[in-house]
Amino acid sequence: MSTPHRMLGLARLVSAALFLGGCFGQAELDVSGPLPGEESTNPGGPEASDCPSSGIEPGPSPLRRLTRFEYNNTVRDLLGTSLQPAETFTKEEESLGFNNNAYALNVTLLHVEQWMEASETLSGSANLDALLPCQPTSGTEATCARQFIEAFGKRAWRRPLEAGEVTRLLAVYQAGRDRKDFLTGIRMTLQAFLQSPFFLYRVETGTPSAQGVSTVQVTSYEMASRLSYFLWGTMPDAALFQAAEAGALVTPAQVEAQARRMIADPKARKMVAEFHRQWLKLDEFSHTTKDTTVYPAFEPLKAAMRTETEKFLDYVFFDSEGSASLLFDAPFTFANKPLADFYGANGPAGSAFEKVTVNPSQRAGLLTQASFLASHAKPNQSSPIHRGVFARKQFLCQQLPTPPDDVGAPPDPSPDATTRERFAEHTRSPACSGCHALIDPIGFGFENYDGAGAFRTHEGTLPVDASGSVTQAGDAEGSYVGAVELSRKFARSTYVMECVATQWFRYANGRGETTQEQCEVQNLKKQFTRSGFNLRELLVQLTLSDAFRYRQPAPAAQ
Numbered sequence: 001m002s003t004p005h006r007m008l009g010l011a012r013l014v015s016a017a018l019f020l021g022g023c024f025g026q027a028e029l030d031v032s033g034p035l036p037g038e039e040s041t042n043p044g045g046p047e048a049s050d051c052p053s054s055g056i057e058p059g060p061s062p063l064r065r066l067t068r069f070e071y072n073n074t075v076r077d078l079l080g081t082s083l084q085p086a087e088t089f090t091k092e093e094e095s096l097g098f099n100n101n102a103y104a105l106n107v108t109l110l111h112v113e114q115w116m117e118a119s120e121t122l123s124g125s126a127n128l129d130a131l132l133p134c135q136p137t138s139g140t141e142a143t144c145a146r147q148f149i150e151a152f153g154k155r156a157w158r159r160p161l162e163a164g165e166v167t168r169l170l171a172v173y174q175a176g177r178d179r180k181d182f183l184t185g186i187r188m189t190l191q192a193f194l195q196s197p198f199f200l201y202r203v204e205t206g207t208p209s210a211q212g213v214s215t216v217q218v219t220s221y222e223m224a225s226r227l228s229y230f231l232w233g234t235m236p237d238a239a240l241f242q243a244a245e246a247g248a249l250v251t252p253a254q255v256e257a258q259a260r261r262m263i264a265d266p267k268a269r270k271m272v273a274e275f276h277r278q279w280l281k282l283d284e285f286s287h288t289t290k291d292t293t294v295y296p297a298f299e300p301l302k303a304a305m306r307t308e309t310e311k312f313l314d315y316v317f318f319d320s321e322g323s324a325s326l327l328f329d330a331p332f333t334f335a336n337k338p339l340a341d342f343y344g345a346n347g348p349a350g351s352a353f354e355k356v357t358v359n360p361s362q363r364a365g366l367l368t369q370a371s372f373l374a375s376h377a378k379p380n381q382s383s384p385i386h387r388g389v390f391a392r393k394q395f396l397c398q399q400l401p402t403p404p405d406d407v408g409a410p411p412d413p414s415p416d417a418t419t420r421e422r423f424a425e426h427t428r429s430p431a432c433s434g435c436h437a438l439i440d441p442i443g444f445g446f447e448n449y450d451g452a453g454a455f456r457t458h459e460g461t462l463p464v465d466a467s468g469s470v471t472q473a474g475d476a477e478g479s480y481v482g483a484v485e486l487s488r489k490f491a492r493s494t495y496v497m498e499c500v501a502t503q504w505f506r507y508a509n510g511r512g513e514t515t516q517e518q519c520e521v522q523n524l525k526k527q528f529t530r531s532g533f534n535l536r537e538l539l540v541q542l543t544l545s546d547a548f549r550y551r552q553p554a555p556a557a558q
Helices: 010-019 023-028 068-079 109-125 141-156 163-179 182-195 220-231 238-245 252-263 266-279 282-286 298-319 337-343 370-375 384-395 419-426 430-446 482-492 494-509 515-530 535-544
Strands: 332-335 354-357 467-470 478-481
Touching (some): 252 535, 266 282, 266 298, 266 494, 298 332, 298 535, 370 384, 384 494, 478 482, 515 535
Antiparallel strands (some): 467 478
């Protein structure tokens, strides 16, 4: 049975939302830019002498739709709800490893239907007593509705409403009021707010810049949204709105002060966890299964393995000195007793997770944690190829060609040959050797770990050869023996640290880096190096970058 706030119907609500200023008109003109495959993927960059000492050349500023993560966070902070309607939304497509890339956030009719249903659910369950700034009487309902539209609209659309927008939203309210009563009108207005492109997208226009017509500086309200969605994954808070209203998000000092405040807020931990979830493909681990006859200990430890990595990443970023090198060479991890026993480490006595010291000859940082090792392996054996591919893409920022369609299945385990020997034979084909020359030498270095992440020196009775090498990776190149040596090589490598900065640049800006901003990206990497690869400082510097504070002007409507 239809509830009162659903009476307007799908067609009328969509028409009302689109009528609010022709919202998609500007948006359609602002999504042009390089396709993901056209963007630079080299973690290096030009020399300092190649970069001008002045001039601002921001990359494209494509229209960015809220991701499911951002949508749930936004309605939580906007409405005070515990509902998470975006959990049922269509999953975003990934591009360059992240699901917030603006060029991949396409829209279908299914999205529109899901947004409509979510707006109905949210408006129907909203606590209007908490949202309304007034208590209407029979003679003040229209005035109260206007006050609500102006106050709520500023938060929902993340900027003050224009007079024409208020008028059109009042018409939506009045349609509901005429149909039933004041609260029905308010709930229908809520639906219109939540279905509007100004809520679902981060619409920007910018302000004229002294740098010239090719560059505009984002407005204070737009900067408030850029900061909040980057550092928190949600809408601006009261302090950001106040700063925006005062025009106090313009100078680098003003932006930096807010960024440091926000990084110290607990909401930043959730955003960083979301970045790590995507960058390190932690959800792939959650879907990992193993042959229980080969790895009977895996399933009972699976949840603990993911918790270990999540706690480790959070600690390195927020509670340690913050160096990205620790991601690779940390002499500790977080474990409960069962997981500590799996690692052969002295750990806590119970189920609670504690910081524990690992065996330095067997473990060091993220690349030797079971979540990574098990996720990039087969159900019944290790996989040098999967581990090598992941290291190339995520830590060296190098894209690899798609494997040919006729690639054969991996060789089955055999007591007569090690995994290395079987995979080396498998990839000698001329059609495969080009890519595998980049992949396999890295992946073979992980052969001291089986498909579940347990340390080993033998496969059955055969000794394991865990020697490896890295090529075409700047100062990360060279030979090593075992993943611990590789991890320490990565921890010392400027090339790897610059890749970390590149991954954060892509996540912060919702797109890949472009050729025109190579100098800007290189400057960011140099600042990261000067900070001792401090991850928290990297986030601050990202908010101060030209790519973050400026945008290209939207093309004029034809």
